[in-house]
Amino acid sequence: PPDLRPLVPLEGGRFATSDLNDLYRRVINRNNRLKNLLQLKTPDVIIRNEKRMLQEAVDALFDNGRHGRAVTGAGNRPLKSLSDMLKGKGGRFRQNLLGKRVDYSGRSVIVIGPELKLHQCGLPKKMALVLFEPFIIRRLKDLGYVHTVRSAKKMIERQTPEVWDILDEVTRGHPVLLNRAPTLHRLSIQAFEPQLIEGEAIRIHPLVCTAYNADFDGDQMAVHVPLSVEAQMEARMLMLAPNNIFSPSSGKPITTPSQDITLGCYYLTQNPRRAAGGDGEARLPLFADAIEVEFAMAEGSVKTHDRIRFKNPDFGRDTIYGDKTVRVIETTAGRVLFNQIWPKDIGFFNRAAGKKQLSDIIWRCYQVAGQEGTVETLDKLKELGFREATKAGVSIGISDMIIPKEKQIELDNAYKQIKTVEQQYRKGIITDGERYNKIIDIWTHAGDEISNVMFRTLEHNDGRKELNPVYLMVDSGARGNRQQVRQLAGMRGLMAKPSGEIIERPITSNFREGLTVLEYFISTHGARKGLADTALKTADSGYLTRKLVDAAQDVIINEDDCGTVNGITVRSIYEGDEEVVDLAQRIIGRVSCQTIVDPVDKKKKLVKANQLIDEQIAASLQRAGVEELKIRSVLTCECGRGVCAMCYGRNLATGQFVKLGEAVGIIAAQSIGEPGTQLTMRTFHIGGTASQTFKQPIIKAKNDGHLQFNDLRTVQALDGSWIVLNKNGSIGVHNAEGRELERYNVVIGSVISKPDGAEVKKGETFVQWDPYNVPILTDKGGKIEFRDMIAGVTIKRDVDEATGLMGTVIIEHKEDLHPQIVIVGEKKEVLASYSIPAGAHVIVEEGQKIRAGALLAKTPRKVAKTKDITGGLPRVAELFEARRPKDAAEIAKIDGVVEMGGTVRGKRRLILKDVESGAEEEHLIPLTKHIIVFKGDFVKKGQQMTEGPVVPHEILEVCGPQDLQEHLVNEVQEVYRLQGVEINDKHIEIIVRQMLRKVKITDPGDTTLLWGDQVDKLEFEDENKRVVEQGGKPAEAVPVLLGITKASLETDSFISAASFQDTTRVLTEAATLGKVDRLRGFKENVIMGHLIPAGTGFAKHREIRLIEKGEPVGAPVMEESEPQPAIG
Secondary structure (H helix, E strand, O other): OHHHOOEEEOOOOOEEEOHHHHHHHHHHHHHHHHHHHHHOOOOHHHHHHHHHHHHHHHHHHHOOOOOOOOOEOHHHOEOOOHHHHHOOOOOHHHHHHOOOOOOOEEEEEEEEOOOOOOOEEEEEHHHHHHHOHHHHHHHHHHOOOOOOHHHHHHHHHHOOHHHHHHHHHHHOOOOEEEEOOOOOOHHHEEEEEEEEEOOOOEEEOHHHHHHHOOOOOOOEEEEEOOOOHHHHHHHHHHHEHHHOOEOOOOOOEOOOOOHHHHHHHHHHOOOOOOOOOOOOHHHOOEEOOHHHHHHHHHHOOOOOOOEEEEEOOOOOOOOOOOOOOOOEEEEEHHHHHHHHHOOHHHOOOOOOOOHHHHHHHHHHHHHHHHHHHHHHHHHHHHHHHHHHHHHHOOOOOHHHOOOOOHHHHHHHHHHHHHHHHHHHHHHOOOOHHHHHHHHHHHHHHHHHHHHHHHHHHHHHHHHOOOOOHHHHHHHHOOOOOHHHHHHHHOOOEOEEOOOOOEOOOOEOOOOOOOOOHHHHHHHHHHHHHHHHHHHHHHHHHHHHHHHHHHHHOOOOEEEOOOOOOOOEEEEOEEEOOEEEEOHHHHHOOOEEOOOEEOOOOOOOEEEOOOOEOOHHHHHHHHHOOOOEEEEOOHHHOOOOOOEEHHHHOEEOOOOEEOOOOOOHHHHHHHHHHHHHHHHHOOHHHHOOEOOOOOOOOEEEOOOOEEEEEEOOOEEEOOOOOEEEOOOOEEEEEEOOOOOEEEEEEEOOOOEEOOOOOOEEOOOOEEEEOOOOEEEEEOOOOEEEEEEOOOEOOOEEEEEOOOOOOEEEEEOOOOOOOOOEEEEEOOOOOEEEEEEOOOOOEEOOOOOOEEOOOOEEEEEEOOOOOOOOHHHHHHHHHHHHOOOOOOOOOOEOOOOEEEEEEEEEOOEEEEEEEOOOOOOEEEEEEEOOOOEOOOOOOEEOOOOEOEOOOOOHHHHHHHHOHHHHHHHHHHHHHHHHHHOOOOOOHHHHHHHHHHHOOEEEEEEOOOOOOOOOOEEEHHHHHHHHHHHHHOOOOOOEEEEOOOOHHHHHHOOOOHHHHHOOOOHHHHHHHHHHHOOEEOOOOHHHHHHHOOOOOOHHHOHHHHOOOOOOOOOOOOOOOOOOOOOOOEEO
8 A cells, every 4th residue: 555655755856665666666667668569579589588578577566586586675784575574573563563562651760769658659749640640631621620621731841730630649559550661571571559759860760679679779660541441440450560579481489589678687697605703693684575686775784695585475375486385495686676577477497597487487477467468568668678777887898808828828738739630640540531620629728728718717806806897798699609609818819711612721810919910911801701792692592582482372271171191200300329319309299190199107198189289298299209290281281272370380489379361471481581691691790710610520328228229230340349340320219118219320430439238328429430531341350452443543542741651542534443452261162342532541451461451451431621601501501492402312212231232334233132032223413522431331211322412302202291391391491490590380381282283204104294294292192083083094293393483383373373483474375375363362352452362361261251140141142253263
């Protein structure tokens, strides 16, 4: 239409025109020319040329630049064609349909409003006057001050006293929405009741800053006014700040106090300092109630941190923190004040309250006092915290950064150890890689030691009476972390090069002493990397969130129970031997799939099938020693569209069972995307200090019991200890009844000091290993022969310059050779052969006689690179996009025993033999890959056989969807856990469910489906059901894993797909296939301008009506007409 391609007159009599006019003009000109030529019976060659040009003109009109060179206008700028109008961020879809500008909105700088209640915000009067104009006009007319809108507007401009009174009346109880960009999750838009204030800035409550990620260094916020009664109602019921106390991603309180409030509370509840004189217990004053304590403090006879005896308010009644057994408790005056603000059922909290403790108390408070009580308490807490922080007057000076006297001793010690390592390297005892790893470890260890000593020094404040403010801030969680303080008063520690490797000379100075020029220069790497990362990663993270939202947007809670009996099995997560996430944390708020009876009292059921697991049940399961539990999950939900409430469980933002119509998909996408952005900005604070995790290479027993070896191949060494020869074996510690108390995975080459079945005591070390090398050991004794070890081809024998000794190293080689060490017996028969991977150092010489358990060669374990979410964010994207990683690992396709074959076409053959069935499976592995299984090892299906990350598609193929889901959830969680971000598993499960929606047809049977077609599971099941009812043969299919981009583009809705990416392609396909969009998801409805089908717009909620008292309940309901589908 002409209106969409206007001609605009410019001054000077010229016209500015839309590019489309140019493109249309070319089509018309060429078409007319062709018409004339045809009438003139022109030669064929000219006609063909003209037809081609006409076709090109039409092509350019539809999509300029898709075919051949783009048509350019003035100044060589390609003209904007019809499809350019739709595509991309500035196109019709994303600019005008999904993102609209709205009336009745304003923006201003924010400042803190400590006097506000949680549901209030301060709104400048001038802004309110403009925002609420229509309401004011209406009120002015109603009250008879004016009769026309124009006179009302004039009156408002004059700002007469009546206008201000009416503004007050109109804004009272009318919530406004506040939004801070970037809007990363739903808590970035909340509703507040406006309080009119003088001045130009919006004031916000300090406790909502965490949710908005707002600070007051010049941040701005936008205000929006909900106009209709329904909108005001939703703002008040769903979006008001007091209704958003908990984070939807983890279920932890998000309105937790931070900074000053935390500091004030922590200072108030600080541990009492024992007086040097050691005064007798009897002299402590006894108080009956809080009022007496306040009097005593006011007159100065009792100070905040003085120890007092206090009549126990919880004597004889059950509370969460109180002690009901004693009549008088010993506490401090400050703690009595602190406990006045909490509901009585919390009990007397008699410990120092830092950030973590406050978060716990708030959560408990919500359980006993409900939402209203909690909100009231939060406001009291805010006032108490600010008041006490002000009274305490905490401030830091340079003398508070106390450098421990032991620092120099630790440094000298480290230098001494390094000297030893360097000498070992020069003598040829260790390799260069080992030397590097050991040095890094020595420094990491030294840094940790210095930092521990420093924190002890700070805690005692060098013997001064006062508390050390730096320690106070860090320990309370108010500001700063151990890492930062360590750089102030300990040592800065190891730094990383731009490539990510760690520089082996650390920065031994700290900021108080000041850095040398060289140290300052080394620091610049980290600082610069931090800034560069911040800029780049924010964009990546935003894009990831957008892809996630698009993939999961139509997952809505659609029914109460899908009735499935399937579920997933969860257990605690271990990293090494340390339990990082316990079972209780993973099952709270989920629905159990199985009934568990108490192992002691068999009649008592701890949890029934289909019961929601709350904190109490989870705790009782943990006490009963339940190791794993099968729970309902969205991964196994059989609901056709969306998911059911039972499979989802508790809504984390409310702590209640999830309601129908909740948009759980979008919540999941936001919960995963939002921390991504924060993590990417995180590198910048620590300034690139390499954080290395230092792990002790020993295993200690946590309980008394006897050892049990599982899947271990061992050989006894000369000193009587046992050496482990294979991977993935484990050792269990069992009690007298034979129940397993703990289990440890044992790495290859570990030395076990006790035989199978031996007793161990609690705290006894029974396993040790070399953390720097992976050893290759022999389980047979005999004489050594080398095979395929050819100098200069497969091995390099050279004099190590630093050490002056000969060493043999296996080098990478192309030829069909396998360097092996063979053990031969007396009669020259081969007893065992070991392939030695590239990079290994051979320890033995040819012809040497050895005993079983001897070390043949060693490969250095990988040199550590710094872990940092820079690896993390791309890793999350890689997992969700289901990309095949570089240098991926080979995984075993069947359970079986490993045998090594020859080399085929430059690849090694590795054969797995199933002992029972005799089945064989052959793997061809490139020579460059390091094989981590050995001949004769028993491997399980899906186990890694070479180093590297695993290809998710292969896990799906070999182990099925259940294992793949577990793998993806755990891998994503690991990245976030590393950064200390807590996300509930169910969010990741929703995304994984969306990635596994499609199946690939392997046998169409009698259905209308085709071989190799990818169809939706739902479509596949419906089609099969139809065929089976008619007595036909159903189709068969295998699940397919799609990345999230692919999954979003493959949705049923072409409108949603077109607004995501590849707009032209999606629309072309939809048009040619005559697709129908049923408008079931979110985006489609937003684009069409309908209400979204979730929350208050959910179909089942829209059918609710009020019934007159006398009317029969079953009266016919008007059928709600289906929204008309948009035809492609």
